[in-house]
Amino acid sequence: MTLLRHLVLIAVTFALSSFAAHAQTSRATFPSDFDRYVRYGIYDRGSSKEEAFALPDTIAIAKSGKALPVGTRLVLGIWTNSELTGYFVMEKGVDWGLEVADDKKTGDWHFQQFDINGQVSRGAIAERCESCHQGQASNDFMFTLDQMRAYIP
Ligand code: HEC
Numbered sequence: 001m002t003l004l005r006h007l008v009l010i011a012v013t014f015a016l017s018s019f020a021a022h023a024q025t026s027r028a029t030f031p032s033d034f035d036r037y038v039r040y041g042i043y044d045r046g047s048s049k050e051e052a053f054a055l056p057d058t059i060a061i062a063k064s065g066k067a068l069p070v071g072t073r074l075v076l077g078i079w080t081n082s083e084l085t086g087y088f089v090m091e092k093g094v095d096w097g098l099e100v101a102d103d104k105k106t107g108d109w110h111f112q113q114f115d116i117n118g119q120v121s122r123g124a125i126a127e128r129c130e131s132c133h134q135g136q137a138s139n140d141f142m143f144t145l146d147q148m149r150a151y152i153p
Pocket of ligand 1: 043050052074075076088089090111112113125126127128129130132133141142143144145
């Protein structure tokens with residue numbers, strides 16, 4: 001077997017096993033009404049860029065100082081080499097935290113990675129969403145709460 005074929009096999013095996021192990025752990029879905037979402041934050045890092053989106057209602061609730069309710073979805077558009085490559089979504093559900101292992105708990109938020117068509121497309125980073133956002137526990141596990149509150153349409 002050539003080295004390349006070997007590497008491809010390893011990659012496929014890894015992708016399948018990680019999919020099987022985690023397929024049930026995220027209930028977050030891509031919003032069907034994404035066209036109603038508002039871009040409230042841009043994180044421009046040259047050829048890579050991230051854009052944060054939420055519904056106008058979500059932004060209004062954040063501005064009022066209240067906690068974001070169950071049913072809230074937040075979307076982050078991921079740009080690599082000046083191209084939109086996918087979306088990260090976090091969604092809050094009733095008691096969803098109970099389904100998450102202790103070391104991955106982020107309140108009742110679930111995290112998921114999607115391609116540009118809104119289909120689940122998990123890469124290695126999907127295993128790290130929670131660990132990064134756990135550091136933001138005091139901001140409801142969000143990094144962009146201040147930007148959302150400061151957003152002026
Ligand atoms: C290395 C740390 C890190 C990892 C891993 C990470 N994030 Fe984030 N996330 C951030 C930061 C920092 C921001 C703020 C935007 C920025 O600076 O680009 C953010 C913002 C977000 C937002 C906008 C709402 C908010 O929390 O402020 C969503 C949605 C999001 N991330 C989802 C995800 C998902 C889904 C994954 C896994 C596929 C993930 N993130 C992995 C650091 C991380």
